[in-house]
Amino acid sequence: MNGCLEVYSNGLRFENPFILASAPPTASAQLIKNAFKKGWAGAVTKTIRDEDVLNSNVSPRLSAIKDRRSVIGLENIEMISDKPIGYWLEAIADIKKEFPGKILIGSIMGAQGTESWKKIARRVMEAGADALELNFSCPNGVTAQGLGLAIGQNTKAIEVITKAVKEVCRIPVIVKLTPNVTSIAGAARGAVKGGADGICAINTISVLSGIDIETMTPLPDVDGYSTYGGLSGRCIKPIGLRCVAEIANETVVPIYEAGGISCWEDAVEYMAVGARIVQICTEVMLSGSLIIDGLKRGLAGYLERKGFASVGEICGVALNKLITHQALNRGYIVHPQIDYSKCGKCENCVEICSESGNGALYVGEEGVIADNKKCIGCSLCSFICPNGAISMIPTKLGITANMQANF
Ligand SMILES: Cc1cc2nc3c(=O)[nH]c(=O)nc-3n(C[C@H](O)[C@H](O)[C@H](O)COP(=O)(O)O)c2cc1C
Ligand code: SF4
Ligand code: SF4
Structure with missing residues (x-):
């Protein structure tokens, strides 16, 4: 059934296009291994930081956005991985030993300056990661250090750090972008200029999810105070789709999409505007990693029903139907x-x-x-x-x- 789900991207073979995004479901080796056993084709580790990046989490770190019946999104103020790099280097080697056919992407964040990025890139590559994902998009905590989203909002910095990492890497380098910019296509062009092999979009969208009107405290309430966070989940899909379409129209590198996928139909929509691989976080946090069964079954059935021989045949097919507002038919x-x-x-x-x-x-x-x-x-x-x-x-x-x- 799943033969047609196979996808090649940057020379890597994914047994299906569904991988776990860098987030709580990939926060440890055991979680990643469990997901692989359930059928996920790959995973992006929770972002691994160089020793010089300051990181200290708070509680609570999530707030839910609800419609009348269900959770349609999450705001998080979570930082990158709490675990030291030493843990991750062993974990990567261990996971790859047990699951050589699965794709393990190391999400990384260096401290300011290119040397720290080169150092962590080299170490994660040598541990056995199949590819690297440069986190230029985290909105939480690290921006004060000039990192995460602060890099993603500076096209020149994107280009310079990507170029530096490429100089020391033999494996594909994917750049993860923030949607909190005027032109994500411009940011993607910067990454490609720096030599990026792929683009991941999108990380979370800067928000304030709500105010508790009894206490007048913004949410999530951390001991009476709060801060802006990042929005993810079903409600961000339209923004993600627009971002992926804009990037696909401006670049030729593979797109590793993330942003609000909750079912196989969402994945098809993203593929139609240019995504090669789809990453999922929030739906797994809300419904569990077993959703992979329905994702694979649904996509395989769709391909068969529509007569597509492979996932690759869907990639970008809707892009030429995106035209300017002026060009739409008034008749x-x-x-x-x-x-x-x-x-x-x-x-x-x-x-x-x-x-x-x-x-x-x-x-x-x-x-x-x-x-x-x-x-x-x-x-x-x-x-x-x-x-x-x-x-x-x-x-x-x-x-x-x-x-x-x-x-
Ligand atoms: C609680 C939480 C923690 C996250 N941590 C990271 C992280 O460490 N590194 C990263 O690149 N993205 C991180 N993300 C962003 C996700 O990887 C993903 O880009 C985003 O949530 C959109 O996908 P989704 O709508 O499927 O959740 C995090 C998201 C959430 C909800
Ligand atoms: S179509 Fe009929 S049922 Fe639907 S909103 Fe109108 S009056 Fe109500
Ligand atoms: S009847 Fe026509 S104008 Fe009225 S809401 Fe429906 S589409 Fe709009």
């Missing part, structure tokens, strides 16, 4: 079609359309009726119907017009 409009077997005449859509659409819906005998002459085709009604009774049907106006033609 195309969608109108609601009501499924009367589902419509319960609750009138939600009528009210919503009258307030935020164009007053195009009214209740008739069978159910809701749309006046297409008034309908502006915004599609809002189709999202709020509790019974899923509204679908939007396209109407071509017979002309193909873009904004230049209309104005």
Whole structure:
């Protein structure tokens, strides 16, 4: 079943495209080994720091973002690995000995200046890591030392450190970028200029997840105080997709995506905009590493159903459909079609359309009726119907017009 899931990237063979992102589920050798036994193709270690990087964690370090029913994201203020580099050097050798066919990527962070980065890169490579991931994107704690996100926001620094690491490395060097920049494509170009073999995007997004309105304390509440943290999980997927698409449009190196994947369909979307390998963290933290079974089964079934011979065939196929806003066809409009077997005449859509659409819906005998002459085709009604009774049907106006033609 899984033959078609195999992916090659930077000369490395991944038995499937799913790997664990650098995070709590990869915080020790035992956790990584357990995940490998369950079927993950690879893992990125929790970021390993050079001795000179200061690191001291706090508690609590997580805060949940919820919709009415479930957790849709996590804010974390966790720092990089607590474990000393000596632990990780032994762990990498040990994991690779037991699982030679799995891909182990060492996530690393050096102290300021290139020498520290070169030193840790060499040590992690010599321990047996298959590739390195340079953490230029952690938003927590290390920025005060000019590290993590502080490097990722400086294109020249990205280029210089990547180049220095490449000078001492024989294994692929992946650069992990932060979305907390104006142009992530510009940051990716800096990494590629420095010789990066791959790009990982995205790390978490800087946020303040909430305020406890009883105590007026920002969250997570660390003894009455808090700080800004990094957002991950389902709610960041649209930002991750945009970042990956922008990077894929500007570079040719493989993209190791991370950002809000909770099911195989999300992975396919990321692949469609250029991701080669997908990394997952938050969904594993919330649902457990056994989700790998459903991810592999779902993706294999999709490939078979759609007639794709391999995962590689999906990579980037949606990119040429991303065009400028001006170039979108102004001669195309969608109108609601009501499924009367589902419509319960609750009138939600009528009210919503009258307030935020164009007053195009009214209740008739069978159910809701749309006046297409008034309908502006915004599609809002189709999202709020509790019974899923509204679908939007396209109407071509017979002309193909873009904004230049209309104005
Ligand atoms: C609690 C927590 C700790 C993390 N620690 C690291 C880290 O040490 N190094 C790193 O590169 N990314 C770290 N990340 C970021 C993840 O690797 C990943 O880029 C991000 O969470 C987006 O993916 P997701 O939405 O699947 O979680 C951490 C994320 C979380 C939630
Ligand atoms: S929201 Fe749905 S169920 Fe309610 S009136 Fe509109 S179409 Fe019918
Ligand atoms: S698409 Fe927009 S304007 Fe048209 S009926 Fe629905 S809410 Fe109203």
